[in-house]
Amino acid sequence: MVIRRAGVDLTAGNGLQELSSNDPGGAKTLPFVRPEGDLESLMVRYQDGDFAAATALIDRLSPQLHRFLNAQFTSRADADDLLQETWLHIHKVRHTYRPSEPVLPWFYAIARYVRTDHYRKSIRIAARERRLEDMSKIPATGAGEPDQADSWQALLAPLPESQREVIEMLKVAGMSLEEVARATSSSLGSVKQRVHRAYKKLRETMDATGLKKRSGGWS
């Protein structure tokens, strides 16, 4: 996807190139190269009131934030709303980012807050709707069906939320363990433990379902 805003090609040489599939980095390899400094400079310009920098950040980060927000039980329409809400929060508290700090954990910490808040609200609404249903016996309407889960979501489906979000940040956003710890307000040890447990769970699930590597792909 090539995005062009404010006269700047935001993908060419700016961090959305995929690495080759045989990258030998093991667990530390990233799906994307992302020059953190570039995002940081955009963020500083955004704090200075530069609208072009804000739109560049929106274009650059929205796909991965949307993917993060589009959790297993969230519909795409909900994820769109959550993305909008996340950016409104980001805009409101943009002064809390400090230029010397890594920028992605800051964004993800706010996205995580919005997602958690949405989850809490949806639980309250569901409880209220159940009560109303009990009273009036009118079936609930308007709730969108979750989108067809893509292969990523299907792969992470067996994991609890705390482990899934860590894997998402590591593999989709390409964050380091330290950055994930910052984004999730956890200690580094806690993140390592979650990754270890997630891999263990995935290994068990894949062994149980007989998922094997074929030549050149997975089945």
Next chain:
Amino acid sequence: MKDKEIDDLLKTAARPSHEVEAVSLQRVAASLQSSMRPVHPLPPTWVLTGALALLCAAVALLGAGRAGFDGFEKMDLMQRALIFATLGVLTCLSGIWFAHEMIPGSRRWLSPGAVLGLTVLALLGVFALLFRDYHVSHFVSAGTKCLITGVIHAIPAGLLSWLVLRRGFAVNSVSAGLAAGALAGLAGVGVLELHCVNFQAIHVLVWHTAVIPVSGASGALVAWALRFRVGHGSHERTVSE
């Protein structure tokens, strides 16, 4: 299946780029445009921590100034040095903790519960080392009086601390409330150490130290209630709309 194979599988599944409709991105950008103006970033953590520590020291000194510095006068040099140095260090550490809670994406070394526990343990250790009078008299009546005095002085410290960090944004408000409460509790303990002349070990160990968990729990409770109220309010608005 090996970790490397799982890693390859995750990389393969993560690779397809996730598309967001251009109209959604334009809508987001348009919603920010009207309020686009320069903002000043928050000051560095050491500035915020320094401000919080000075504020707590000021509350403790003002509180003791009103009630009297009787406890400080009764202490020997070693007690004064160790207790107030410990309180100073713990106040700075709690200030860093609170500042980090109010800045998204900050580094975290320990969980909030662990920080609170270590703070209490450090104080217990210093008190146990310095106070050797094991007599017990008026344990509950004298103790509750000290606890109430400490918590009452923690309230202004907590409110002023929040004022210092009011521009911050807590992604976990309960944890931030706990940090603010613990920091304010240290100011309350400061007042007690300056004022209280009851040097019975069990009194100091139980009632003076208890100010911190009580104040921390109160901060967390207030934050939880505010979050619930805000969340409930927005839900009510959504329903009425």
